[in-house]
Amino acid sequence: MTTTHVLALDIGGTKIAAGLVSRTGEVRAGREVPTDATGTAAVGAALEGLVDAVLADAAEQGVEVADVVGIGSAGPVDAAAGTVHPVNIPSLRGFPLVRTVAERAGRALGRRAHAALAQDGQCFAAAEQWVGAAAGAPAVLGVVVSTGVGGGVVLDGRILTGRTGNAGFISHVGVVLDGERLPGSGALGVVESYASGPAMVRAARARGWRAGEPGADAKALTADAAAGDPVAVAVVAAGTRALASAFLSAAALLDLSDVVVGGGVAASGEVLMAPLRAAYAEMAVHPHLAEVRISTSRLPRASGLVGAGRLGWQTLSGAAGGTH
Secondary structure (H helix, E strand, C coil), rough: CCCEEEEEEEEEECCCEEEEEEECEEEEEEEEECCCCCCCCHHHHHHHHHHHHHHHHHCCCCCCEEEEEEEEEECCCCCCCEECCCCCCHEEEEECCCHHHHHHHHCCCCCCCEEEEEHHHHHHHHHHHCCCCCCCCEEEEEEEEEECCCEEEEEEEEEECCCCCCCHHHHECCCCCHHHEEECCEEECHHHHHHHHHHHHHHHHHHCCCCCCCCCCCCHHCCCCCCCCCCHHHHHHHHHHHHHHHHHHHHHHHHCCCEEEEHHHHHHCHHHHHHHHHHHHCCCHHHHHCCCEEEEECCCCHHHHHHHHHHHHHHHCCCCCCCC
């Protein structure tokens, strides 16, 4: 039989998903389990169980699966060691992710298997450039803005992984010289300090927004901005301006054609996307920068698996690094 699918894994702070991804980006036999953020043994067992289950489904359905697995995970990643060190998943820090998945897949397939690892933001960008909002575009930055800010870059159809596997780490692009310190990392003036959901909520709270009210989150903030609340409008404008500044830096360095935005920003619609585009247009004074298209994700839930599948296919064809 002709190989028609690769196994893909998408590992996040709340769930781990697995599925088979075709050569044209369709996902089948998808499964997911909650992420155990504290127990290393439990998260390892969950990964092995998902690999077994999806490959058993493939065998039952007569689907031929390649001997390469694509893995997208919250980062930072260590591509050389095949490990990840995510802030929000302590159970995975230093866990032999690539080796574990490759060995389990090889056992299920009955032949030696390999695994390729990339950051989840890189997989998001790969999915959007492959079959999403920027399909076929030559130079794409994909950015997920939610509780944090993550991203990845695809140039000429190839996932840009970088020296350590962390290319596209846009959360730490500086936007304010000697600015606010990012909780958790201590970085000064980086975009995540201003543009993530929690960062904008903190800024609004500091200005008296919904003082003392429990449960006031980013969704409430964007709703108030849409309704015209002056503090919410001002905070959203500042956050999206910081994000636009980071986009401009990336566009200037990489000669981007497209930026695709996912996460809470995209889900909130024009209340955030309109000021984001306006701020970018104001700053992008050169024509090649002004021409960059800023769009929202077309793959809100499937992007992680699709992008991990894209990584698997590119690794199989030798177009991307990161195999172990």
